[in-house]
Amino acid sequence: MTRIVILGGGPGGYESALVAASLGATVTVIDSDGIGGACVLTDCVPSKTLIATSETMTNLALAPGLGIRPHGLGSGTAPALPAVAWGMRSSLDEGVPPLTPPEVVSVDPEQVYERVRELAKAQSLDIEHRLEREKVEVVHASGRLVGPHTIEANTGETFVGDVILIATGASPRDLPTARPDGERILTWRHLYDLKEIPEHLVVVGSGVTGAEFASAYRAMGAEVTLVSSRERVLPGEDPDAARVIEDVFVRRGIEVLNRSRAASVRRIGDGVIVELSDGRTVTGSHALMAVGSVPRTKGLGLTDVGVRLGAGGHVNVDRMSRTSVPGVYAAGDCTGVLPLASVAAMQGRIAMWHALGEAVSPLRLGTVSSNIFTEPEIATVGVTQVMKDTGAIAAEVTTVPLSRNPRAKMMGIEDGFVKMFCRPGSGSVLGGVIVAPRASELILSVSLAVEHGLTVDQIAHTFSIYPSLSGSITEAARVLRPRDFFAGFDDRV
Ligand SMILES: Cc1cc2nc3c(=O)[nH]c(=O)nc-3n(C[C@H](O)[C@H](O)[C@H](O)COP(=O)(O)OP(=O)(O)OC[C@H]3O[C@@H](n4cnc5c(N)ncnc54)[C@H](O)[C@@H]3O)c2cc1C
Numbered sequence: 001m002t003r004i005v006i007l008g009g010g011p012g013g014y015e016s017a018l019v020a021a022s023l024g025a026t027v028t029v030i031d032s033d034g035i036g037g038a039c040v041l042t043d044c045v046p047s048k049t050l051i052a053t054s055e056t057m058t059n060l061a062l063a064p065g066l067g068i069r070p071h072g073l074g075s076g077t078a079p080a081l082p083a084v085a086w087g088m089r090s091s092l093d094e095g096v097p098p099l100t101p102p103e104v105v106s107v108d109p110e111q112v113y114e115r116v117r118e119l120a121k122a123q124s125l126d127i128e129h130r131l132e133r134e135k136v137e138v139v140h141a142s143g144r145l146v147g148p149h150t151i152e153a154n155t156g157e158t159f160v161g162d163v164i165l166i167a168t169g170a171s172p173r174d175l176p177t178a179r180p181d182g183e184r185i186l187t188w189r190h191l192y193d194l195k196e197i198p199e200h201l202v203v204v205g206s207g208v209t210g211a212e213f214a215s216a217y218r219a220m221g222a223e224v225t226l227v228s229s230r231e232r233v234l235p236g237e238d239p240d241a242a243r244v245i246e247d248v249f250v251r252r253g254i255e256v257l258n259r260s261r262a263a264s265v266r267r268i269g270d271g272v273i274v275e276l277s278d279g280r281t282v283t284g285s286h287a288l289m290a291v292g293s294v295p296r297t298k299g300l301g302l303t304d305v306g307v308r309l310g311a312g313g314h315v316n317v318d319r320m321s322r323t324s325v326p327g328v329y330a331a332g333d334c335t336g337v338l339p340l341a342s343v344a345a346m347q348g349r350i351a352m353w354h355a356l357g358e359a360v361s362p363l364r365l366g367t368v369s370s371n372i373f374t375e376p377e378i379a380t381v382g383v384t385q386v387m388k389d390t391g392a393i394a395a396e397v398t399t400v401p402l403s404r405n406p407r408a409k410m411m412g413i414e415d416g417f418v419k420m421f422c423r424p425g426s427g428s429v430l431g432g433v434i435v436a437p438r439a440s441e442l443i444l445s446v447s448l449a450v451e452h453g454l455t456v457d458q459i460a461h462t463f464s465i466y467p468s469l470s471g472s473i474t475e476a477a478r479v480l481r482p483r484d485f486f487a488g489f490d491d492r493v
Contacts, residue, residue, distance in 0.1 A: 001026050002356060005151050005161030007143050007300070010037020011341040012167030012332025014127055016348030021134040023356045028159050029131060030151060032142040036124035038169050038333075039341045042189040045123055047212060049116045050191070051373050053107060054216035055437075058375045060105055061219070065412045107220045113192045145301040148325050163327050163355040166307075166315055167348060168300065170293035170333035178204070178265035178289055184272050185265050185287050188213065194286075198222050202274050202284035204262045206233040208372050210290035211245065214254055215374040224254045225282050227274060229261040234372065238385050238433045240399065241378045244415050245435075248376070257282070265289070295334045312336060319362030321351035329355060337363070340370055369447045371440040376416045379443035382431025382450040383421050395421040395430050398479040400472045402436055407467035413437060420446065420456070420476040427455040427481065436469055445473055456480040 002025045006013045009031030020027045034041045131138055141153035145166075151159045172187035174180065182190045188209060199222065203214045206228030218224045226233060226249065233249065233256060234242040249256055261277040265287045272287040295314045303309060308316045308324040314336030321329045329351035332344030346363060353360035369381035387393040402408040402416040416435040423430055432446035449459055459477035464470045 002163060003161045004028070004163045004165065004352070004355070005159045006030065006165045006167060007145075007151055008037065008165075008167035008169060008332070008334070009035040009127075009138070010039045010167060010169050010332060010344060012169070012334075012344035012348045013037065013165065014131060015345035016165050016167065016331060016352045017131055017136045018134055019349045019352040020356065021131075021136050023352070023358065025163075025352075025356060026137075027135075028137040028139060028161070030139045030141055030143040030153055030159065032140070034124050035128040035131065035138060036120070037167075038171075038189075039344070040123050040127065041120050042192075044341050045120050046116045046192055047188065047209075047216075048373060049119050050112065051212065051216050053112050053115075054219035055375060057105070057107065057219040057221075062412060107197060109197045110195060112220075113194060116192045144299060145305050145307075145328075148305045148328055163329065165321075165348065165351055166297075166300070166302070166323070166328065166330040166334060167332045167344065168296040168334045170295050170339065172289065173292040173294050175262075175265075175289065175291060177263060178287070180289060181267065184267050184270070184285070185289065187289050191288070198284070198286035200225070200271075200284040200286070202227060202265075202272060202282050202287045203290055204265065204274065204287060205290035205292070206230065206256075206258075207236065207290065207292065208234070210288070212373050213288055213290065214249065215245075218249070218252055218254050219375060223284075225284060226254055226256045227260050227262050227276070227282065228256065228258050230258065232258055234378070237372065237378060238380060238419070240385065240417070240419065241380075241433055241435045244376070244417070245372075245374050245378065248374075248415050293333065293339065295336060297334055310336065317347070319350075319364075320354045320360070321347045321363070322354070327355075338365055338368060340368065343368060367447065367451045369443050371443070373440070376413075376435050376437050377439035379434045379439035380432070381443055381447045382429075384431065385419075385433075388421060393430065394424055396424050396480055397421050398476050400476045400479065402469065402472060405467075405469060405472045405475075407469050407471065408436075410467065411437075413469075418442075418472040418476045420473070420480060422456045422480050427457055428453050429456060429459065429477075432473075432476075434473075442470055442473065445470065 004020045004025045004027045006017055006029045009029045013029055017027045017029045141155045143151040143153045146152045149160055180187050197220050201217050201222045202225045203210045204227045206226050211234050214224050214226045232242050233246045262274050263277040264275045266273050271285050274282040297313050306325045310316050315330040315334050317330050317335045321331050323330050331347035333339050372378040383393050388395045399417050399419040402413055419433040421431040429449035434442050456477040460481045464474040
């Protein structure tokens with residue numbers, strides 16, 4: 001029987017353990033901070049739980065536009081609140097002042113954070129119980145490699161495996177001039193121990209994490225300043241999608257400071273001061289440092305046993321998750337391949353299938369779908385606008401704005417679009433970008449098309465519900481399908 005020892009119990013580790021156990025291996029998972037990993041305990045699950053609250057706040061703030069009026073704020077037929085609320089284009093055009101969520105309702109921060117912590121803890125326990133049911137040995141300890149097949153735990157025990165999997169994840173990047181103190185200068189892992197919603201949150205970094213928290217805290221009533229060193233927010237993302245999000249942020253009252261590099265963050269009394277490299281300063285009640293992550297590979301004994309690391313300290317792996325040492329695999333954020341829970345889990349499964357002699361294909365990143373949980377969300381899959389614009393890939397593209405989608409009109413959705421890429425000639429769907437509320441739920445049909453090589457013609461002939469946001473996906477396919485009689489059908493309704 002093959003013995004497998006896994007260091008790290010996040011999605012890279014626990015998913016591997018489940019696969020290996022189902023294939024009859026003897027499996028041990030050693031984890032220092034809690035099964036489920038940073039994914040479940042501090043990063044992905046907590047942030048999306050918090051965002052469930054902020055999403056509800058956004059909907060409440062937009063409710064007056066749909067004819068909903070909070071009790072006690074007026075009566076009769078005259079609107080008690082501005083006709084349409086929070087930064088909606090139509091209200092701004094009419095000169096109606098934006099209404100911020102606290103004027104409608106407010107959140108109870110202690111309850112919100114407690115819910116986040118409890119849910120994360122419960123999910124971690126669920127996963128641990130599942131591992132135990134599958135006869136996986138779970139060891140709560142910190143471990144390091146002392147040989148290519150041996151892990152030593154800080155409890156003094158040693159664990160020998162025919163196969164070792166490293167899945168130790170990553171930690172928030174620390175800037176020497178902006179050291180988090182956990183009270184006012186924070187990483188995303190400190191947020192859930194706060195007692196309050198920050199009065200004025202200065203978010204340093206406008207990548208996915210910075211944008212998600214800026215969006216969420218603004219919706220929950222914080223003043224937010226977003227400090228971005230680049231031309232625009234979400235620099236690595238689809239430029240049209242990033243423009244929509246930046247426009248929404250500004251309309252909702254987030255101060256976006258583009259081309260502004262934070263040089264230092266210091267505490268001043270009950271607040272913080274962020275000094276920008278051009279000498280300007282921004283003050284706030286709290287600063288959130290969202291400037292990326294570093295792999296947790298230091299002190300693991302990796303290079304001592306011959307495991308090669310990249311320049312940033314990531315474990316070098318191939319598409320089968322193999323490291324430079326036979327029998328030692330690695331998965332997840334410690335490899336720097338693509339920092340997503342879904343990718344970590346897939347890398348881990350591939351490692352186990354490979355190690356245990358199953359038929360397995362190498363990791364393919366071209367079909368990974370990902371989502372940014374701002375409001376609206378941005379979901380993407382497959383080829384990108386940059387690949388098309390640089391000529392790296394030949395593609396046709398169309399963008400269907402949601403403003404012409406009948407369901408979006410009914411729901412009062414003014415921002416967002418569906419973009420689709422296809423191969424010229426064959427019409428095979430190569431990728432897509434959806435900017436919409438719950439885009440994460442809409443992207444699957446495009447992902448299926450990309451994964452299985454469906455053509456725009458096939459999507460164009462698929463019924464979508466009328467009226468629905470997904471109608472814009474079939475509409476995009478019809479637009480890309482040349483000279484289609486039905487192109488623009490939704491337009492005419
Ligand atoms: C704010 C935020 C939000 C995110 N949201 C999403 C999202 O919505 N969707 C998504 O797909 N991804 C999201 N991610 C990314 C996702 O969280 C990571 O890609 C995922 O956690 C990677 O899993 P992992 O198994 O590699 O590492 P982790 O989840 O970090 O788990 C690693 C585990 O290894 C343990 N460990 C480390 N060193 C040792 C040691 N020496 N001995 C024993 N144990 C050790 C750690 O304690 C930890 O439990 C988000 C990330 C952040 C920062």
